[in-house]
Amino acid sequence: MSEVTPDLVRHLASLARILVTEEEVQKLTGELSVIVDSVASVNKAVSGDVAATSHPIPMSNVFREDIVLPSLTQAEALSAAPDSAEGRFKVPAILDEE
Amino acid sequence: MSDLIHKSAAELAQLINSKQVSSVEVTSAFFDRSEKLNHKTFSYLHLNRENALAAAKLADQALAAGKVHSPLHGVPIAVKDVLVTKDAPTTAGSKILEGWMPQYDATVVVKLREAGLPILGKTNMDEFAMGSSTEYSAYGPSRNPWDLQRIPGGSGGGSSSAVAGRLAPLAIGSDTGGSIRYPAAVTGSVGTKPTYGAVSRYGVIALASSLDQIGPVTNTVLDAALLQDVISGHDAKDSTSLPNSLGSMAEAVRNADFKGLRVGVVKQLSSDGFQAGVSERFQDTISKLTANGVEIVEVDCPSFEYSVAAYYLILPAEASSNLAKYDSVRFGMRILPEGNPTIERVMAATREAGFGPEVKRRIILGTYALSSGYYDAYYGSAQKVRTLIQQDLAKAFAKVDVLLTPTAPTTAFKIGEKVNDPLAMYLNDIATIPANLAGIPGISVPNGLAKEDGLPSGVQILAPAMQDAQAYRVAALIENLYKAEWGDYLISQAPDLEALNV
Numbered sequence: 007m008s009e010v011t012p013d014l015v016r017h018l019a020s021l022a023r024i025l026v027t028e029e030e031v032q033k034l035t036g037e038l039s040v041i042v043d044s045v046a047s048v049n050k051a052v053s054g055d056v057a058a059t060s061h062p063i064p065m066s067n068v069f070r071e072d073i074v075l076p077s078l079t080q081a082e083a084l085s086a087a088p089d090s091a092e093g094r095f096k097v098p099a100i101l102d103e104e
Numbered sequence: 105m106s107d108l109i110h111k112s113a114a115e116l117a118q119l120i121n122s123k124q125v126s127s128v129e130v131t132s133a134f135f136d137r138s139e140k141l142n143h144k145t146f147s148y149l150h151l152n153r154e155n156a157l158a159a160a161k162l163a164d165q166a167l168a169a170g171k172v173h174s175p176l177h178g179v180p181i182a183v184k185d186v187l188v189t190k191d192a193p194t195t196a197g198s199k200i201l202e203g204w205m206p207q208y209d210a211t212v213v214v215k216l217r218e219a220g221l222p223i224l225g226k227t228n229m230d231e232f233a234m235g236s237s238t239e240y241s242a243y244g245p246s247r248n249p250w251d252l253q254r255i256p257g258g259s260g261g262g263s264s265s266a267v268a269g270r271l272a273p274l275a276i277g278s279d280t281g282g283s284i285r286y287p288a289a290v291t292g293s294v295g296t297k298p299t300y301g302a303v304s305r306y307g308v309i310a311l312a313s314s315l316d317q318i319g320p321v322t323n324t325v326l327d328a329a330l331l332q333d334v335i336s337g338h339d340a341k342d343s344t345s346l347p348n349s350l351g352s353m354a355e356a357v358r359n360a361d362f363k364g365l366r367v368g369v370v371k372q373l374s375s376d377g378f379q380a381g382v383s384e385r386f387q388d389t390i391s392k393l394t395a396n397g398v399e400i401v402e403v404d405c406p407s408f409e410y411s412v413a414a415y416y417l418i419l420p421a422e423a424s425s426n427l428a429k430y431d432s433v434r435f436g437m438r439i440l441p442e443g444n445p446t447i448e449r450v451m452a453a454t455r456e457a458g459f460g461p462e463v464k465r466r467i468i469l470g471t472y473a474l475s476s477g478y479y480d481a482y483y484g485s486a487q488k489v490r491t492l493i494q495q496d497l498a499k500a501f502a503k504v505d506v507l508l509t510p511t512a513p514t515t516a517f518k519i520g521e522k523v524n525d526p527l528a529m530y531l532n533d534i535a536t537i538p539a540n541l542a543g544i545p546g547i548s549v550p551n552g553l554a555k556e557d558g559l560p561s562g563v564q565i566l567a568p569a570m571q572d573a574q575a576y577r578v579a580a581l582i583e584n585l586y587k588a589e590w591g592d593y594l595i596s597q598a599p600d601l602e603a604l605n606v
Contacts, residue, residue, distance in 0.1 A: 015468065022424060022471045023431070023448065024464055025456035038469060040527055045417050048485040051410040051492065058487035059494060061314050061344070062300045062543025063569060068343040082207045088438035095433050097447045098440065 010039040108133040110596075113179045113273040113327040120178035123167070127178030130273075131160035131222045134180050138224060138271040141601055145256070146246045147266035149185050150192050151225035156180060159222035166220060174219035174334050175354065181216060181331075182272035184263050185226040186233055187318070188307045189213050196309045197229040197241040197259075200430050200437045200458025210307025211339045212276060212318055219334045224272050227262030231460045232427065233283055233311045235259050236532040239523045240462040247519070248291055250559055250598055252606050254516040257287025263321040264291040269601050274331055275321040280311045281415055282511075282536025284319050285548040289511035289562025292550045292594045294322045294579070297536075298332060299569050300543035301346040304339035312422035313344075315415075315540040323595045325549060325579045329353035332572070346570075356573035360580040362396050367578070368403040368504035373535050379514040381554025385561040386510045389551045392585045403500040403507065407492035408538055414489035415537045416530055417473045417482050424470030427463070430455060465526060490541045497542050497568070506578045507566040509535045511548040515559035535564055545572040547579045550594035551586060560594060 015034045019026040026034070080093050089096040108116065108130055119125045135153055142148050163178040188194045188206035195201040209217070216223065230240040238246040238261030246261040248254040249269035256265035263275035264287030277284035279297035288295030296319045303318040310316060320331035332353045339345045369390065378386070394400055432438040432447075432454040439453040459467070473482040500507060513534060522528045539546040548562040563582060567575035587593060 010472075014472075018468045018471045018475070019464075020452075021475070022467050023428075023451040023455055024459065024467065025452040026464075030464075034465065034468060037465060037526055038472070041416065041465075041469060041530075042472070044527055045413040045482070045486075047413045048410055048417060048489050049481060051407060051414075052485050052488040056488040057491050058484060059490040060487055062490075062494075062541070063344070063346070065301075065344065070340055078207055083434075085207060086204055086435035088432060088436075097433055098450050099444055099446050102446050 010035055010042055109137055109270045111273070112324045113176060113322060114324070114330060116179045116273055117176050117330070120167070121172060127160040127163040127167070127220070127222065128157060130178065131156050131180040131224070134272055135224055138266070141269065141271060144247065144252060144601060144604060144606055145249055145265040145269045145271065146244060147227055147262045147269060147271050148182065148225040149195060149197070149228050149243055149262065152192055155191050156222045156224050159217065163220040163222065174221070175330050176274070176334055177220040179273055180222045180224050182224050182227050182263060182266045182275040183213065183216070184229055184260055184275070184277050186229060186278045186309045187213055187276065188309065189223070189226065192226055194226065194309070196233070197231040197243065198458065198460070198463070199242040200454070201435070202437065204435055208307060211304035211341060212335045213307065215335050221274070221334070227260070227266055227275060229262055230259035231463050232309065232423070233259040233278055233280055234423070234462050234466055236282070236286055236529055237519070237522070238262065239519060240460055242460050245519055247606065248516045249601050250292065251516065252604050254518055254559070255290070257290040257516070259283040260287045260321060264288055264293055264295070267291070267321050267323055268293045268595060268598060273323070274327060276318060276335070277321040278308060278316060278318050279540065280315045281419065281540050282533040284321060285511050285536045285546055285562070285564060286532060288321065288548040290516040290560060292560030292598060294325055294328045294547065294549055296320050296328050296332060296547045297539060297545060298336060298572050299346070299350065299545045301344050302336045302350055302545070302572060304342045304345050306339055306341035310426040312419040313426065314422060315419060317540070324593055325547070325576065325583045326354065326357050328547070329357045329576050350570055350572050353573060353576045356576040357580040360577040362398055362581060365578070366399045366401060366504040367393055368401050368500050368507040370408065370500070370507055370509055371402055371404050372406065372408040373509040377513055377534070378510050379554060379556070381556045382510050382512070382514060382561045384555060385552045386563060389508065389563045389582060396585070401504050403503060405493070405496040405500060405538070407489060407496050410489045411493060411538045411541055412530060412534055414486040415533070415541060416469070417486035418490070418541070420466040420470030421473045421483050422470070424467045424474065427467055430458065462526070493538055494542050497538070497544065501568045505567070505574055509564045509566070511535060511562035511564040515554045515557055515561060539566055542569070544569045545575045547575045549579045549582050551582065552594065553597070
């Protein structure tokens with residue numbers, strides 16, 4: 007079984023784009039260890055050739071007619087954005103100056 | 105007029121339809137009560153009298169012109185805050201969406217409006233529906249109308265407490281691992297998770313897309329059936345929406361009979377780990393069915409043992425992906441760290457401030473389950489368990505029409521009791537999770553009060569996929585057996601909310 011370490015938690019939090027304090031890292035390490043130990047039992051359940059199910063009711067090829075339907079206007083789409091300019095979503099710097 | 109709040113939705117619809125009362129009168133009665141008592145149960149995050157009464161007026165005008173839009177025409181309803189509404193803020197119980205006004209209505213909300221049901225308000229929930237008690241709501245916990253010191257279940261505790269406390273005759277919930285059925289069980293109300301795809305998920309804030317399903321929260325089985333008939337049906341905007349109708353649930357309830365009924369009891373979910381009073385209530389339900397000539401068969405579902413483990417890998421995995429959209433760009437909160445921060449730092453700071461501890465826990469767990477090196481062992485195995493559960497159910501349903509289990513392992517626990525023990529909290533859904541993993545319908549119906557604490561207990565009815573009508577049939581039969589014993593629905597035994605104090 008994989009050990010959940012503080013370093014792993016820091017790495018996962020950065021992948022998930024969640025800033026964590028050192029206190030949170032310690033707390034999460036303990037909590038996630040307990041949870042992972044418990045859910046790891048799924049390994050014991052499956053042996054041999056079992057197909058994976060990703061969706062409860064199998065469906066395929068869900069198409070619709072290629073016709074234009076009413077949709078949000080640009081102003082509506084931008085109405086809840088924290089910031090916008092010139093009809094676009096505005097975000098802070100993408101590249102670091104350093 | 106105050107007796108209006110004690111009537112079922114079916115009775116209210118009949119009174120409105122025959123013009124003995126107006127939709128405005130009914131809507132006002134529930135709204136006044138909600139305004140007065142919401143501070144006790146904290147069922148609603150948002151109430152809007154103007155919108156509710158405007159919709160009620162429209163329903164009355166339509167009726168005056170001879171138009172009845174649905175069998176629930178004019179009956180007001182509460183909507184879980186996980187469905188987007190363009191006339192009310194939608195938060196999913198999270199600070200990250202505080203104050204967000206969606207630009208569109210969920211399909212279910214459109215259907216409710218078209219069917220003439222005025223919306224009273226938006227109900228409280230665990231943040232992004234992650235929880236079994238509403239204690240993880242960023243806005244504070246809802247309370248159980250049977251005992252205000254106890255949880256009303258979760259994540260849909262706002263909807264369950266609204267209905268059980270008669271702050272609304274009907275409500276909408278969402279069920280990913282039991283968030284409709286578990287709250288129903290602990291509040292003495294009725295809750296249904298329909299077959300996956302029976303009700304559109306368009307405009308539902310996604311938790312785990314392969315598990316989420318919208319359904320009714322009510323005080324009677326007929327009310328749930330009537331509401332499912334209003335909200336279900338194919339929706340081109342949801343690619344997982346079932347193409348065919350599952351028929352009328354109200355008809356299944358009205359025509360329910362015992363003829364030829366075979367009921368299965370799941371060996372793995374019959375006694376071990378359930379509170380004594382809950383087990384005793386379950387045995388009582390089985391005895392009542394036996395006394396009416398129903399054949400009871402024990403069925404073996406060995407893979408159910410792994411359902412909670414599989415669920416807590418699949419759900420966090422899907423949630424970590426779904427919740428990536430809260431990135432401070434298109435809607436919701438944006439936190440700007442000092443200096444000239446990059447978007448990456450803004451995202452991390454926003455998600456740090458906007459998400460609560462349980463949401464962070466599950467996103468990080470899901471990120472772990474999906475990371476390379478662990479994927480096959482965890483997420484891959486969990487998906488295989490899903491297949492095994494479906495196989496177990498297929499074998500069981502070859503022998504019986506429905507399966508019965510206690511809905512919840514215990515009656516409502518006290519607020520604060522499990523909030524710091526995530527694993528203990530996860531086990532509340534042990535009996536409800538298999539239905540989500542397999543996509544089958546499940547209904548929780550009250551089956552009495554546990555002897556040791558006098559709190560409500562529920563029995564869960566599971567049916568094969570697409571056979572929601574069969575689940576409603578058995579739910580109606582069980583409800584009738586208890587109604588004959590008690591002289592009324594269980595909810596009539598609930599304490600007077602006005603006399604209770606927090």
